[in-house]
Amino acid sequence: MDLDDLVGAISDAFGTPAVLEDRDFNLVAFNTQPDEIDAVRAGSILRRRSTSDVRSWFEQFGIATAAGAVRTPAEPSLGILPRLCLPVRWNGVTYGYFWLLDPEGGLGTPAQLEATAAIARDAGALLAQRARGSRDASLLLTNLLAPDDAVSARAVEELDSRGLVQRTAYVVVVHAEQPSREVVPLNLWSLPRHVLATSGEGFTTLLVDLGNERMSLIDQAIDRLRQLHAQRLGDQAAARLLVGVGDPQRGVTHARTSHEQARRATKILAAVPRLGAVAHWSQLGVHRLISCGPRSALVDAVLDPRAQRLLDEGGELVRTAQVFLDRAGNIQELATELAIHRQTAYYRLRRIETITGFDLHRGEDRLVLHLALTMAPLLLPTGQPSQGGRRAGE
Secondary structure, eight states, X not given: OOHHHHHHHXXXXXXXXXXXXXXXXBEEEEOOOOSOOOHHHHHHHHHSBOOHHHHHHHHTTTTTTOSSOEEEOOBGGGTBOOEEEEEXXXXXXXXXXXXXXXXXXXXXXXXXXXXXXXXXXXXXXXXXXXXXXXXHHHHHHHHHTSSOHHHHHHHHHHHHHTTSSOTTOEEEEEEEEOSSOSBOOOOGGGSOTTEEEEEEBTEEEEEEEOTTTOTHHHHHHHHHHHHHHHHHHOHHHHHTOEEEEOXXXXXXXGHHHHHHHHHHHHHHHHHOGGGOSEEEGGGOGGGGGGGSSOHHHHHHHHSOHHHHHXXXXXXXXXXXXXXXXXXXXXXXXXXXXXXXXHHHHHHHHHHHHHHHOOOTTSHHHHHHHHHHHHHHHHHXXXXXXXXXXXXXXX
């Protein structure tokens, strides 16, 4: 019997619809419900989980450690009707709960509890097996992404032989980091079947099997990951999660490439907050340079001394050069955005050429200056003077 069958068996034994949730109050299975259900059950079915407030309210009655059935009272302020809770345990560990609405208080006779004890044990065994399978898959994913080629190759073989991910699958890696470096005990087994996950101090990494290039699965996996963080840390913490997405790869053997890109993308998000909370490596453009070497080496490579002279000058000339280059040298768009006369724009551009020595009619000079102006705010601490001496804006 699977978990749906066991929910049906519990429902038949008590003569009322039942719901099975895991120990984190995520919905696992349920059968047809009547029209008269309370707000908590309706919300659980709609959102596939209960809120943290609901979870805290029920856990105060000791359900997490109870060896047998627990009756919980009504709580009108939370929209809760009286319930009978049957903890689902295996080898002394609670893996979930069967819930039955009991507004009349007539459920839970000795005969009913005796008849359903084996069902609860079977459900516990299945949930425990699912949890163990998730841990095994997590280890395989860790090995797949390991730098050791032999370790990674063995993981590819095992993932394929166990039917978890075919070696030729079209996959992408999603890497998420949270501000704190603590290990968050997420319920990763509740992720969709096409997603493998592993986590550690401050991070969670997903391998998403995209099937027939179903790119929408990436957003679905990210949304679910945020939900799991919200369940543990709250909505605000989940909103601060930084998520990098690597390029999709044909073949699991190339997942490490996608993983490295995803990790770098999260670092870029941390350095450039205006980019938002999710970044696809393929869409980061020039910002990818930030992740490609030591900051000091990038400063030497990107901040051309001629551009540094303009940065030292600061003020309106830096802004003029940035907008001019962003607009591909269009004088009219430059003047409009800065709200200045065209002649003023030409005057400033001549000043920029005098200070830097660049010829803004030459494509190569424009490229060098544009790269320096774009990267300087990301590579130089705020207010730090470049090699010329003066602080920007002085």
